[in-house]
Amino acid sequence: MKQGEQTKLSIIKAANKLFYQQGFHKTAFSDIVKEVGLSKGNITYHFKSKDDILTAVIEHRVERTKQILTTWDQDYANADTRLLCFIDSLIDGKSALTRYGCPNGTLASELGKSNELTRQLSHRVFDLIRQWLSTQFLALGYSSEQANDRALDLFTRGQGICVLAQVYNDEDIFELQVNHLKALVSEKINS
């Protein structure tokens, strides 16, 4: 990897962390500069504006999400195992999810209010996950329409749990509610 690409990546990672932990608007350009540990001029060389960094961060999240979903596809043969894997990943991340909410959900909530472009970008991460969930339910024997419903339902509840857990800053609520989601996966078809 070329030197510049390396730097670009470290900028994206630093910004990604800050946008998640502080929100986009709360995060100043200088915060990113400080977090990366390079000069201001260096950052603006690689990204001419804060919005450019945001776009790159979302692109990065899209790629990272694709990567994770692909890994699960490769590592697990059964759809129900994969779905449980998705749910377990929520529990694994409960500390951050409870503290800062869902990275994609909170960013979309913040940006969706005023910025149509970034709403659409966030939208892409959501589509990836929804699509993947739907595919798993399809493999479990649900009809196409039912699978979409299940996926949307599971996703919706996951987002809701993140919001509630963050508001109450309560990991127990988070874990308890997420465990309820497991029932959705193992439920009998056509219930």
Added chain:
Amino acid sequence: MKQGEQTKLSIIKAANKLFYQQGFHKTAFSDIVKEVGLSKGNITYHFKSKDDILTAVIEHRVERTKQILTTWDQDYANADTRLLCFIDSLIDGKSALTRYGCPNGTLASELGKSNELTRQLSHRVFDLIRQWLSTQFLALGYSSEQANDRALDLFTRGQGICVLAQVYNDEDIFELQVNHLKALVSEKINS
């Protein structure tokens, strides 16, 4: 009502609107000044800081929420009617909820990341609604624990729906999913 109280209220209402539609950090002090239509000095006379306005806005939301819940309690005798009323209110507000998300959820998501005080304030609005929902389920015959579960579940899903609908900017997703919630209310006990 004294003149000053009137002004204070108009400031709160303007800020409330902007915090909802743009988010807290995106909303500048000057935005509020413009929205209220009074001088900058006048605003700082009534609220010495932007954070003070925020606190007042949340207090206002708490009072407004109490008021609405009380009205429902007075107007409807049956708990299931009240719960349907709650759900219908979501559908009534679907346009704004889809465009800007849930006022309380999105504000809490934004502020909960960095500001512990306002997280706790948002927390209060959530408690009011959760408590009320729980009371209704209790009246329907659920046990105390079950009622709490139901309330949390209903609330969680409502929040999740708002996030998804906003991300997709899709009122149909919103209405469809909210209608699913009605099943939660009319479901048989102990299912």
Added chain:
DNA sequence: TCAATATTAGTACTATTGTACTAATATGTA
């Protein structure tokens, strides 16, 4: 009434915002 207080407007101020620009250095290539 008049004095005290409440309210409003307008301006000033410092700090910080995001971005632009220049100069220096590193890297790669012919």
Added chain:
DNA sequence: TACATATTAGTACAATAGTACTAATATTGA
């Protein structure tokens, strides 16, 4: 090697942030 380009650092800048301050006007109560 020498040249061109990529990368980095440092500084400068106009614009805006939030708040403080003063003066003018309204309102109130004795």
